[in-house]
Amino acid sequence: PVQHFTCSLLSALAALHEDFVKGMIASGGGLNAIQNAMTNHQNNPTVMASACTALGTIMSGVHPTLIVNQTAAIFSLIMSIMRTHKSDSKVNAAAILTLNEICDRDPTFRETIGDMQGIPTILGAMTQFLENEELQLHGISVLWKMAAYEPNKKRIGSSGIRATINGMLFHIKSTLVQQEAMTALKNLGTTSAGKRDITEFGGVTAIVSSMWVNMHNKIVLCGAYSALNNIAIDSETRKVAVAENGELPPICFGMKRYPLEEDLQRCAVFLLKTYTFAPSNIEMMKCEEYLPSLLTAAAQNFPHECGDRADYVLSRI
Numbered sequence: 001p002v003q004h005f006t007c008s009l010l011s012a013l014a015a016l017h018e019d020f021v022k023g024m025i026a027s028g029g030g031l032n033a034i035q036n037a038m039t040n041h042q043n044n045p046t047v048m049a050s051a052c053t054a055l056g057t058i059m060s061g062v063h064p065t066l067i068v069n070q071t072a073a074i075f076s077l078i079m080s081i082m083r084t085h086k087s088d089s090k091v092n093a094a095a096i097l098t099l100n101e102i103c104d105r106d107p108t109f110r111e112t113i114g115d116m117q118g119i120p121t122i123l124g125a126m127t128q129f130l131e132n133e134e135l136q137l138h139g140i141s142v143l144w145k146m147a148a149y150e151p152n153k154k155r156i157g158s159s160g161i162r163a164t165i166n167g168m169l170f171h172i173k174s175t176l177v178q179q180e181a182m183t184a185l186k187n188l189g190t191t192s193a194g195k196r197d198i199t200e201f202g203g204v205t206a207i208v209s210s211m212w213v214n215m216h217n218k219i220v221l222c223g224a225y226s227a228l229n230n231i232a233i234d235s236e237t238r239k240v241a242v243a244e245n246g247e248l249p250p251i252c253f254g255m256k257r258y259p260l261e262e263d264l265q266r267c268a269v270f271l272l273k274t275y276t277f278a279p280s281n282i283e284m285m286k287c288e289e290y291l292p293s294l295l296t297a298a299a300q301n302f303p304h305e306c307g308d309r310a311d312y313v314l315s316r317i
Contacts, residue, residue: 003037003047010034011054013183019061026062031055031070038077044100045088052094059101070104075118076100082121092125100138103145111149118144119155126163136167137177142175143183153188158197163186165203168210175217179208182223187230195241198231204245211250217263225267229278233274240278247281248275248288255294273309276316285317292317 010030014022024030036049041047055074067074078095085091091135099122100232102109113119143160167182182198183205188194198204203274207224232241251268258264272295275281285291292314299310 003041004044004050007034007047007050007054009043011050011057014054014057016060017094020175022058022061023063025058026066030058031067032073034058035074040083042081042084045085045091048085048180049088049090049094050092050261052078052081052098052237056094056097056101059098059105062105067102067105067198071102071109072112074102075109075113077181079121080116082125082272083283086124086128087280088276089129089135092093092129093132096122096135096138096142100141100145102141110145111141111152112287113146113152114287119152119160123156123159123163126167130166130170133171133174133177137180139168139172140164140177140180140184141276144180144195147184149186153194156188156293157193158201161194161197161203162201164188165198165201165206170207172206172210172213175220178214178220179218179223180205181210182220182227185196186230189227189287191245192234192236195231195234204228204231204241204247208246208250213252215245215250215257218254218258218261221250221258222264222267225251225254225264225271229267229271229274232271233277240274240281242278242280243275244280248291250290252288252294255298256290259294260301261298265302269295269298269306270311272313276313282316 004303010025014025021046025056026109029163037047037050048291078098082095084242098114108147122142129135143156143164148158162310164181168178181230185198185207189198207227211221211224228247236242251271255265255268257307272285275285295310295314
């Protein structure tokens with residue numbers, strides 16, 4: 001009980017105060033104390049959940065130099081804890097939260113986590129605890145951060161893509177999960193294999209569904225446009241995918257709803273230009289009644305970011 005309450009207290013202090021408090025806890029030996037509790041009470045799920053939560057909360061506000069020498073030891077502990085408590089969703093969610101914070105604070109960890117066999121354990125937890133929104137949120141976040149390191153894309157592979165799509169569909173009303181999922185699919189959709197898997201597993205349809213459900217959130221829409229662009233264009237085969245999953249209507253609706261949002265208009269126009277490199281897409285774009293006026297408005301409102309691309313799309317349709 002002492003270890004549980006102490007970890008909970010440290011977590012509460014870190015969450016309620018400024019980052020300098022998190023730094024004080026870390027530099028004052030708090031991270032080492034939590035790791036000792038994790039080592040000595042590894043069979044106690046209550047202590048493990050509170051300890052992992054405390055670690056993740058504290059690490060979210062400390063300078064990377066305070067943790068860089070501890071990340072390998074913390075990672076080994078977390079992997080051991082997740083395997084010991086593989087049937088406990090709270091422990092796994094808290095553990096993946098901590099992994100996510102390590103990825104944020106120590107960019108080199110994004111590379112080494114793949115070498116240290118962390119991906120299968122993370123994917124196993126995501127598959128087993130699909131209903132746990134917090135676990136899916138941080139699990140998907142870890143995946144896209146790892147995917148920024150090229151060798152990890154192959155390690156994440158089809159299993160990671162399927163887990164991401166399943167998580168975003170199960171929690172389709174969670175804008176935070178959707179934002180992380182769009183970034184993950186964007187990063188994983190840069191290879192021919194990734195594009196194929198995303199399409200075969202229903203990823204494009206999931207993105208379209210998410211756009212409609214989360215039309216109120218411009219960040220989700222921007223992420224969706226960027227993800228669709230990466231998935232659509234294959235530099236290896238020099239081909240562009242056909243927008244045959246209902247992509248165009250929500251793109252147009254988003255442009256119409258947010259005419260003065262520069263980032264959204266830029267991402268949408270960029271994607272529409274990509275689609276013009278497939279003749280079938282041009283024919284479908286001609287059927288979108290409001291598209292010419294939307295492109296004209298984007299070019300007029302944001303000439304530097306959208307002008308040339310919007311004019312190009314207009315010339316093709």
